[in-house]
Amino acid sequence: MALGGLVAGLFGSLLGLGGGILIIPLLTLVFGLPMQSAIATSLVCVIATSCGAANLYVKSGLADIRLGMTLELGTTCGAIIGGLLAGIISHNVLSFIFSLLLFYAAISIITKKDKVECQSGDSSEKTIHHYKVENYPLGIVGSFFAGNISGLLGVGGGIIKVPLMYLGMKIPLKVATATSNFMIGVTAVASCFIYYSRGDLSLIVTAATVVGVFIGAMLGSRILTLIETLWLKRVFVLILVYLWLKMMFTGLGVKFLIF
């Protein structure tokens, strides 16, 4: 479990995801946890990843804390509603909804591949150009939705927030990624306590996974600049597609070949 957390933390910080997208399938499919429990564990891990990575982003000034705070108004409200919803939805339905998110994650990684490559090519000198934040209303509404997904499914929601900030609010990709990471911790906390008091948080499972994620995230944010992420992405997409099918069939209650 700790090893799984380590891998998830490493992938998560390298690709700017919360890590929850791997932790939840791992805990439900391999260790047989109910969805609600896996989500609670994942939320705690998401907080850990966010704290670990965001402190570096904040220190370097890459994360825009003012923008982050503003959007957090949306994400936290959404997260509370998501957290409450998860309490009344069944394990299978949650699995099915989660599988849709996996599918979306795979698609978004495939489509943004070339864009990221040219981005990292021309901005390697690490200077942040001045930018003006546009479209605050869109940002808040989108953040509410992202927070909702986060609270309902136990992921960070960066996969929605980063394109939202980058495409919708005209924020540089690196700043959007850093700011999203900064916001994730607070968003996860808003729904985490709901799971906690509902008794969904499994102590030992969470402890083991969190320790793994911590180490993975620390390693990840330090080797981020050294690594060629193209192959990493390809492997990751394959994993996501497999998990998507697997979770979908689980959610539907059907057994199909290897899934």
Add this chain to the structure above:
Amino acid sequence: MSKPKTAYDYISAVLKWGSYLSFLIVLIGLVFYAFTTPTFQVTLHMRALSIGQLAKELLEFKPTALINFGLLVLMLTPILRVIVAIFSFVLEKDLKYTLVASGVLAVLIFSLLIAT
């Protein structure tokens, strides 16, 4: 550049030490748990405790209580981060973002109230 630097520094420090501290507590708890439990098996059904019970078990040095405490520290870190942000915005006389950050804190407190 020097003015916004302070808020960034404080927030960064909270995130850093909050996560290190909780990591350490959880790790110690986990090691204790592994040594005190004859067969180190993952019990899926051991749930998080209520605050009152946690305090009691913490005084008895139960490893699971230690783990639980560490996880709580982790969960409280982002809330502390918001509080620190409010203070640093106040110091910078940044009224708009003091209000924004206070709003975020209010939502978080609201979530705690629903939870309990």
